Amino acid sequence: MTIPAHRDLVLDVRGLRKTFHSRNGGPREALRGIGFSIERGSCLAVVGESGSGKTTAARIVAGLESATSGTVVVTDGRAGGKTRHGVQMVFQDPYGSLDPRQAVGAGLHELLKIHGMRRRADRRTRVSELLESVGLDDRHAGRYPASLSGGQRQRVAIARALALNPALLILDEAVSALDVSVQAQVLNLLADIRERTRISYLFVSHDLGVVRQVSDTCIVLRNGRLIESGPTADVLDAPRQGYTRALVDAVPRPGWRPRRRPA
């Protein structure tokens, strides 16, 4: 298969396999040879139920887990007037991913300093800029995670992930733990950031409404296999696989009735 030269891919994953070995349960194949790619500036959603392998795939792309076999290629490039490098990740639980004993601003300063921004004045400007880009301001810089609401905490996690201008932002169930009224704010924020910066997203979620809202393309995983892929609108409006249809049909909406699965 040849890829046309004009496709500017930020992520290209091929033949990804992952086998976990437990001490007594024997080998368990979490991913059984899946492939997908993301064009620069676009958002790919990875959809699936628990145990489908979606988080494992995201963690391998983030470099937090090693693959048993397969390749993951991330290509840096220019988008929105900036050169963007590597990947960053936002996790589901902002309680667990922020240091409870470090103020929000100090954390951002530290992060920028470690990555070579020596001048304090530069860092200060950048911290303000980052907080503003996620809808917070300098007043929040002195706050600790415990004094922030769940939505604000997730904004801080996003600001931290954006600090180093990553080429790809990996969001693993990043809005799942938020209340619906706050979830909508964060989804709008993610859409704005992408429009402004042309950053690319790999968005892992079990929530098809959220997926429809944020992504351009999506892949559906089941038991570590890729079941269906394509533009999100096509996959959700006219699923080709029975499994995808069952997923779409199970989402409560006006006029919906719960249904027993055929035994």
Add this chain to the structure above:
Amino acid sequence: MTPAPLFRIQDLHVRLRHRGGERTLVREVSLSVRSGQSVGLVGESGSGKSVSIKAAMRLLPRGTRAEGRIAFDGGDVLTLGRRELARYRSREVALIHQDPRAHINPTRTVGAFLTEGVVHTGQMNRAEATERACALMADVGITDAARRLHQYPHQLSGGLLQRVMIVAALLPSPRLIFADEPTTALDVTVQSDVMAILLEQIRERQVSMLFVTHDLDLAAAVTDRLAVMYAGSIVETGPSAEISARPLHPYTAGLLQCRPSTAEVKRLTAIPGRPVAAHEAGTGCSFAPRCPFAVERCRAERPHDRSIEGRTVACHRVEEIADRLEERAS
């Protein structure tokens, strides 16, 4: 005249002792469930929906105080003595929790868990209990019930375990089931399955249900009536289908609008700010700081329940804004 409801909460306040003072968790909550009816209690985190259920089961933690009246079949739940309370909890009502794994003893078999309660309270002997548990397990779609009875909770999937919890709730033949987010921890396809089973069972047996959830779409689909909670108070009550088709309280309308749909993409109309807890709410309407329709009066004076179009809505401006809410929603 309609008969008195099976279960009724009137003017319930729950307060928690906190640093020498008191914090309000639930304020002026009133709702009723008729025989055979399912009522949904919907709200975001901290809205007081679980606390209300706990109060109704008399399961509030130490340091909390419930005031008001909770009546089951005419009797006052808050003043029940030890024996009557035990009887109420073991035979009249049942509770299904969000996380089944946290509410089952991992060191005992499913069979021991299911039969323990009814045998202990003398409703059945062990053989009868086992037989009835097997029959119920078949009803809720658990195949191979006899084998499952000898298994331990860790050997069952989340969906299967939640069905075991439904069996446990139904076994003593209660008249009312409190379901506290029973499907929130499950995948959507499993949620659909478990919800369908639960509805089928309660309809067949004429059991009433108080269904607590954060998911307004889900609640609207599975209940007859809805009560929407915000900051410890109920802001809107009415028939489920009508509320989801034409919300009358700005908060209900906001909740419906900010939920992303699987069928279309449009910019979400988010509710600004964050949900507040009852103790953080000021003197006025607790939703006023986030409400696009709030005026001076809303910030100064707490709204009382108003009846409009067969619903109860706690909003000063409900008559004025009802039609505008609908415009915004479409």
